[in-house]
Amino acid sequence: MIRCYPEQLVITSGATQALSLVAKLLLTKGDEVCIEDPVTHEIQTIFQQPGASLYPVPVDEFGIMTDMLPSNKNPKFIFVTPSHQFPLGGTLPIQRRIQLIHYAREAGAYIVEDDYDSEFRYAGPPVSSLQGLEPERVIYIGTFSKILSPALRIGYLILPQDLIHRCRELKWFHDLHSPTLEQLTLAMFIKEGHLEQHIRKMKRVYRKRRETLIHCLNDSFPKKLKIFGDSTGLHLVAAFDNVQFSDSMLHKLEESHLRVYPVEKHAINKGRHRNKIILGYSNLSPDEIKEGIRRLTICV
C-alpha cells in the first residue's frame, strides 16, 4: 500500500532517472549513503557521481541486514529494494522494515525504496511498502519496466512533501517532462483495465516458468543447491554447494551457449557470493528452461 496525494508524484523516464534525480537532489561531495550489498553497478555509480561515498550493508536471503546498519555514520539516505532485493531476491520482513524506519528516524535520514520488481508475487502474504509505513521519510520509486516493458521508459517518484518542489524543478531542468503521448496512452491502458488484465495473464505465464525452473533445478541438483528470492519477480538465485562461478566456469558455460549472471559481480565487498547465480526466467519457454538446466548440469 502506498499513501500519497497526486502532487507527490513525479513521472520519470524509468527508475534509472528517478535514482539520478534523487542523487542530484540529496547528495553533495563527502556525503554518505547506506546501500544494500550486493546492488547493481549502475546504482552504485549514480550515487557516487555527485561525490558521495557508499557504506555497503550486507544482504541475506531476506534482504538488507538491518542489524548491520552503522551506528557511527550520518547517511543522507538508505537505499533498499525491499519487495524483491536485487540481485538476491529477498522480501524484507516487517520486523526489519520497522527496524529500518527506526534507524532512519534516529539518523535523520531518508529511505529510498526502489520497488522496481514488486508486481509479480507468487507466494507469501502481501507486504506493506516502507512508503505506506513512513510517507514523510520514504522516497518511493516505481517503474513500468518489469510490469510492461523496459522499452517504455516510464517510471515515477513518490516524494515526501519537503522534496516535491525541488524535485519538480530538477526534472524540469533535466528534460522538461517525460513524453506526454506515452503517458496518455499508458493512462488509458490502465483506466480501461488492460494493465490489470495483463498482470493477471503474465502472472500465470511467469508462475509456470518459475515452477519449471525450480523443478528442473531441484531434480538436477538434489541436495546440492539452495534456491532463494523466488517468491516475487522475474528471477531467482541458485546457491550451489562447493561450486565457484569463476571466470573460467562462466566461459565454459558460454561455450555451451548458456549465459548466467553471477551474484558476485554485483558485490561491493567481494567474496561472499561466489557460489550464487541469478537465473531470469521471464523470456524463456518451459522447454528452453529445461534445456538450459540440462546444459548447466553438464558444466557444474
Ligand SMILES: Cc1ncc(COP(=O)(O)O)c(C=O)c1O
Ligand atoms: C534494482 C533496480 N532498480 C532499477 C532498475 C532500472 O529500471 P528502469 O528500467 O525503470 O530504469 C533496475 C533494472 O533492472 C534494477 O535492477
